[in-house]
Amino acid sequence: MPETFDLVLKNGTIATHEGERAGDIGVKDGRIAAIGTFSGEQAGETIDCTGLHILPGVIDTQVHFREPGLEHKEDLETGANAAVMGGVTAVFEMPNTIPQTTSSTALEDKLNRAKGRMSCDYSFFMGGTAENCELLGELEQLPGCCGVKVFMGSSTGSLLVSDDKTLGEILKRIRRRAAFHSEDEDRLNDRKSLRIPGDPTSHPVWRDEETAMKSTQRLVTIAEKHQARIHVLHVTTAQEMAYLAKHKNFASVEVTPHHLTMAAPDCYERLGTYAQMNPPVRDAKHRQALWEAIRNRTVDVLGSDHAPHTREEKDKPYPQSPSGMTGVQTLLPLMLDAVNGGKLSLQRLVELTSDGPRRLYDIKGKGRIAEGYDADFSVVDMKRRQTITNDWIASKCGWTPYDGMKVMGWVTGTVIRGKRVMWEGEILHRGDGKPVQFR
Numbered sequence: 001m002p003e004t005f006d007l008v009l010k011n012g013t014i015a016t017h018e019g020e021r022a023g024d025i026g027v028k029d030g031r032i033a034a035i036g037t038f039s040g041e042q043a044g045e046t047i048d049c050t051g052l053h054i055l056p057g058v059i060d061t062q063v064h065f066r067e068p069g070l071e072h073k074e075d076l077e078t079g080a081n082a083a084v085m086g087g088v089t090a091v092f093e094m095p096n097t098i099p100q101t102t103s104s105t106a107l108e109d110k111l112n113r114a115k116g117r118m119s120c121d122y123s124f125f126m127g128g129t130a131e132n133c134e135l136l137g138e139l140e141q142l143p144g145c146c147g148v149k150v151f152m153g154s155s156t157g158s159l160l161v162s163d164d165k166t167l168g169e170i171l172k173r174i175r176r177r178a179a180f181h182s183e184d185e186d187r188l189n190d191r192k193s194l195r196i197p198g199d200p201t202s203h204p205v206w207r208d209e210e211t212a213m214k215s216t217q218r219l220v221t222i223a224e225k226h227q228a229r230i231h232v233l234h235v236t237t238a239q240e241m242a243y244l245a246k247h248k249n250f251a252s253v254e255v256t257p258h259h260l261t262m263a264a265p266d267c268y269e270r271l272g273t274y275a276q277m278n279p280p281v282r283d284a285k286h287r288q289a290l291w292e293a294i295r296n297r298t299v300d301v302l303g304s305d306h307a308p309h310t311r312e313e314k315d316k317p318y319p320q321s322p323s324g325m326t327g328v329q330t331l332l333p334l335m336l337d338a339v340n341g342g343k344l345s346l347q348r349l350v351e352l353t354s355d356g357p358r359r360l361y362d363i364k365g366k367g368r369i370a371e372g373y374d375a376d377f378s379v380v381d382m383k384r385r386q387t388i389t390n391d392w393i394a395s396k397c398g399w400t401p402y403d404g405m406k407v408m409g410w411v412t413g414t415v416i417r418g419k420r421v422m423w424e425g426e427i428l429h430r431g432d433g434k435p436v437q438f439r
Contacts, residue, residue: 005033005043007418009377012049015346016056016369017355025054027375030417034371047420049379052412053346056354056369057089057376061146061361062179062233062254062303063328065091067113069098074308074396076110079328080118080433082306082394084422086329087378087411089120090366090436092146092357095127100159102127104142111144111435118433119421120414121366121376125149128178129158130166137173144435146361147176152215153183154278154323160185164222171228176438177252177360179231182240183207183279184215200318201268204280209237212279216240223250231360234259234305236279238289245298252300252360255290257334258327258401263287267401273314273321274401277307280323294344294352301356302349304331308397326395330388330402336380336409346382364437375418384410392425 005026014023014035026034026043065079076093083091093110095101101110101124110124123146126132126139140148150170151159161167162185171178188211196202216232220243223230231252235241236259244251258277263284267275275281293299307324314321332353339346358367365374388402414422421429 003034003042005038007045007047007375008038008043009047009049009054010038012052012054012379014369015053015350017347017351019347025369025375027418030375031365032369032371032373032375035369051381053380053382054369055350055378055380056367057374057416058087058332058353058378059090059357059363059367060088060304060306060328060331061092061301061357062094063091063306064094064096064324066308067097068109073310076114077117077431078394078396079306080120080122081427081430082326082329083120084414084416084427085392085394085425087332087380087414088328089376089378089414089416091120091122091328093122093124095125095149096151096155096159100127100157101125102129102132102158104139107139107142107145114433116431119427119430121416121433121436123436125179127159128170129161131158133166133169133173136170137175140174140176146436146438148174148178150178151181152219153185153188153211154181162186164218167219167222168226171223171226171230174228177229177231179233180219181234182215182219182232183211184218187211187214195319197319198317200273200276200321201265203268203276203318204264204282207278207280209239209282212237213239213243216243220244220247220251233303234279236282236286236290238286241289241293241298245293245296248298253293253298254301254303255294255299256303256305256327257331258305258325260287260290260338261334271401273316273318274325274399276318276321276323277305277325278323291343294348299352300360302331302335302352304328308395310397311399326393326397326400329393329395330400332378332380332411333386333388333407333409334402336382337407340382340408362439364439366436375415377415378411379413379415380409381412382409384408386410
């Protein structure tokens with residue numbers, strides 16, 4: 001008897017971090033059972049992927065879904081729906097909610113809120129603070145926790161850790177890779193007078209390159225002292241990239257699609273406060289350096305830094321306007337367009353969105369198309385031309401800075417643990433997400 005599968009994806013081009021090949025994928029009990037050539041009779045369900053590429057499920061390791069406490073901007077359900085609409089199969093969610101995720105109780109609350117509501121798989125960061133640093137070695141190991149996140153600048157309350165002593169205490173106690181927002185808080189405070197009311201083009205002047213570089217140098221020095229692994233989020237400057245390239249033994253690096261596709265001053269003149277984020281979008285020189293860092297492999301992962309605000313909030317005059325924009329739904333379409341534009345290979349994109357997260361965070365059973373791994377797939381049409389619109393955005397805030405942008409390369413479907421969760425713009429299964437597991 002031929003082997004039978006619950007699902008077979010037929011006639012697609014399988015794209016992995018090792019390259020591309022034609023073939024079918026057989027799925028059984030939510031995992032990849034075999035890769036080869038299979039007949040339709042061998043499956044309970046068959047998906048014809050002729051003309052499509054099958055990627056390992058995209059893992060977005062930086063999203064802010066705002067729940068609890070800020071659900072008027074986004075919640076776990078709407079954020080996860082946006083993720084699967086954009087081909088993202090799993091997300092790592094950030095701790096700056098109300099209350100902040102800094103305890104086992106807060107983590108358990110988020111996991112309970114996610115169950116039965118999130119359509120993608122999920123995990124939550126534990127915020128590292130001066131108050132909980134002695135417990136972080138235990139907290140980072142809790143089920144459903146992807147690691148520790150530390151805000152060195154641009155945060156409020158106990159989540160702000162701006163002094164070297166506390167940073168050292170945190171890194172001394174943890175064993176997993178910690179993620180950092182790296183901006184120097186003292187320099188930000190000293191330069192606040194450079195903000196020009198009503199003029200968002202002054203945002204990157206206030207939060208200048210030295211604000212980022214000074215913080216990152218401090219961070220790497222402390223990490224090397226404690227032999228700790230760190231992950232520097234949303235790196236934006238040429239200086240940081242050159243520096244981090246020399247310290248890859250301790251530091252891994254993330255960039256965002258926003259910083260790869262926008263440049264000052266044009267984005268601020270065109271979008272106003274809707275282009276405002278932290279660290280800021282900088283000029284084309286820095287954008288070029290980010291692309292070069294992708295090519296020379298200084299960059300390890302792409303994260304969306306999805307951080308939505310309502311239109312009413314973003315319409316406030318600068319600097320009363322909040323920083324952040326949507327991104328989880330547009331991450332993959334933007335990067336597929338970049339592949340078609342020759343800026344990176346599809347193989348490199350897979351490294352940055354699935355194999356890279358798997359490697360950095362020791363994710364169990366995800367990030368690869370291989371037997372025994374979860375049957376998580378981002379199915380894409382590399383030749384499809386589409387226009388990104390606000391109407392397509394599933395996030396609660398209902399807007400994207402890319403409204404009206406034409407891209408080549410589009411997400412056809414999102415398959416999670418062998419289930420077709422989204423196909424051709426329609427969410428078919430809601431609320432079936434599960435916590436990501438780690439080794």
